[in-house]
Each structure stands twice: as C-alpha cells, then as structure tokens.
Amino acid sequence: MKAPSFAYAKPRSLEEAFELLERAGANILAGGQSLIPSLNMRLSSPELLIDITGLSSLRGISMEQGVVRIGALTTHAEIEKSADIRKHVPLLAQAVPHIAHPAIRNRGTLGGSLALADPAAEYPACLVALGASVAVAGKQGERLVPAEKFFKGLFETDLKAGEIVVGAEFPALKKDERSVFLELARRHGDYAIIGLAAHKTASERRFAFLGAGSTPVLAKGKSLEEAKQALARDLNPPADLYHSSSTKLHLAKVLLERAWNTL
Amino acid sequence: MTVNGTQVTRRVQARQHLVDFLREELGLTGSHIGCEHGVCGACTVRVNGEIVRGCLMLAVQANGCKVETVEGLSDSGELKDLQKAFHEKNALQCGFCTPGMLMAAQDLVLQKKKCSREEIRNHISGNYCRCTGYQAIVDAIEQVLNGKG
Secondary structure, eight states: OOOOOOEEEOOSSHHHHHHHHTSTTEEEESSOTTHHHHHHTTSOOOSEEEEGGGOGGGOOEEEETTEEEEETTOBHHHHHHOHHHHHHOHHHHHHGGGSSOHHHHTTOBHHHHHHHTOTTOHHHHHHHHHTOEEEEEETTEEEEEEHHHHEEETTEESOOTTOEEEEEEEEOOOTTOEEEEEEEOSSTTSOOSEEEEEEEOSSOEEEEEESSSSSOEEEOOSSHHHHHHHHHHHOOOOOOSSOOHHHHHHHHHHHHHHHHHHO | OEETTEEOOOOOOTTOBHHHIIIIISOOTTSOOSSSSSSSOTTEEEETTEEEETTSSBGGGGTTOEEEOHHHHHHTTTTHHHHHHHHHTTOOSSOSSHHHHHHHHHHHHHTOOOOOHHHHHHHTTTSOOSSSOSHHHHHHHHHHHHOOO
C-alpha cells in the first residue's frame, strides 16, 4: 500500500527539530526502516514527519575516557564497518549482521531502533547487557538514561513528549571482559525467534534476551543450572506463527548454555 | 537529484516513495514494486553509492542525492558480467526479482572479495525470488565473484 498524506519538514538544527516536535501529530523520521513500512501499511498516520537525517551532529562514533558514544543517526552499516566498535564494543559488532539485510542496514539507524523499542530488536538487548545508556535531549537539555530504565514496555520508552534520542553511550571493553551475541531466526535477517546478548565483566555475567518479552529480559543466577531454572520463572516468551512459547523457552535455554560456555 | 547521471528536478508529494517516483514520474520501471514494506528487495536501488530499499525511502529524502537504478547500471555496462552470468546459469524465471537481485549482487561484486556460497546467500537474503529457488542465482553470482563455472 501507499503511505497516507503527511507534511514533511527537514530541520537544520536540533533546536528547530524541538520546535517542530511541539506541533500536533508530529513524528521523528530517522532512517525510516521501521516507520516507513508502518506508514505504507497504514499502521500509523502522523500529520508531520520531521526528517532529522540532516543533523550531522547526531552522526558518528567517538571515544572518550573509556566511554564509546554513538550518535543516533549512525547507521547499522557504519557500526558494522567500524574498527573502533569491533575493538571496544564487540557485542554490537556481533549483533549488527543479524539486523535485517544490507540495503536496510545502509539506512536504518541506532537511534531509530532505540526509540522504537521493538522487543525483537538487537540493540536494546545489547544496551541492557552492557549496562549502556541512552542519551535523550529536549528543549531543557540532554539526559542519560540507563538502558534498563529506558525500555519500559512494548514499544514504550522513557522518552518524554518533545524529546529525541540523540545517541547512546557504552562502556568500552576492559581487559578480560568478553561478549557474545547469539540469535536464532528462520532466515538470515528475519526477526529473531529468540536472541541473547551476553557480557562478562570481572564481577558478573549479564544475559539479556530479545524476543522474549515486551522489553529485553535479564537472566538471573550464579550458576548455569540456577540461571536455566530462573529462566523458566522469568521468561514468558510470546508465541508467534511458527513457535510456541514453550519452544522459545527451550531455545532460550539452549542459547543461554551456548553463551555461558563461550564467555 | 541526479538519476543515472541526469539532473532531475520535480516537485513531489511528501508521501511518495523513491521507487514510485522513479517509476511513475521518470518512467524508470526497471525497479519493481513487490511488497512495499521492505521485505522483498524488488525495489533495490543505489543512493549515493549504497543500495537501499526504494519503498522505504521517500522521494523527498533523495533530494540532492545521486540515485542509480538498474537501467543506469545496465546502460553503463557495469552489470554486464552479472547479466551474462544470470543468462548462462538460467538464474531467473519470471524475472520480477531480477533487477533487485542484480543491484544487491553488484553491491557484493564491488566489495571485490571472494565469497563462499553462504556469504552470497547472506548478502541476497533480503531479496526474494518466488520462482526458482536461489541455487542458480547463487551460481551466477559465484561465477562473477570467484570466476567459477
């Protein structure tokens, strides 16, 4: 189908974007790889699209004092190709090839994925596993929200009216830390049946599942057996057309065991 | 914007997709419209040197961009090896997916590296063929990439 009618604006600055965002029915357009399909299928009908892709200050990867900052408009393809990301946030480098297909990774952005908060998306689980934060900005300035607090529910985030995701901050990988990303999908690039972002630091192992609930779900437990038992209590994965909830729970345990033994 | 090397200026509705613009305004009907929500890959075109979904980009977003379609790449001869290989390997039946397949395959060819069949399959995983299965398509791309066949 074709998208419904809407007005279109391309601000030259964040300030201009904040002004536009105050209009009724205004919506941010970044890479558009989720928003435009939903427009085409008439699942959403904003009155005004604010195309922020011209704001070059929201693009790029930088590193300062052990923190890697990725601008919201950085595309999946840019993250995939970045040597800095491979070295300092290897979990992301492993996750990106699972996001859709090359033509979509060339347009889709980190910020768009975080703001949408699709429970089957890769980035939210990575952020939760790594203890990363989402940078959001509004007229009042910028604030950093820890990922666990940012993802509040199904497609629901801590973004307030008038705010825009401007980036994300990740702790750079320290010596002896390890990450692994695993995902099962019916076909390469499809939505995950279930996926797992795992990270081991000196003090803990963190396992964040995607496609397992309305937000990324953290597994608990000090030993593998304990963690597997806890999964049965904590996870209630939604069934899809092809996989029952119990199949997904079984696959979650399989991934947990693989990740546990890899870290 | 520039389309296949020609400067084009038009007023467009904000809701019009790039692929609709190319087909309806410019008559470049080589890029096909399949699913219109980014799944099938039939509308794959190149914008500023990178392949994108023509149905997931608004025409207005291509303002000032360099857009290339299968017509442009075919006329310039860039696709000639792939076209020959697709022909020789019988890598199409109805041909609906072929323009998108060629655009995605050429993206891999431009990376100038040898690829396993698995890597080729990964790269074209976003392009659906509903006729033949992918065996012959992978054969054709492999012939161009690795000089096999």
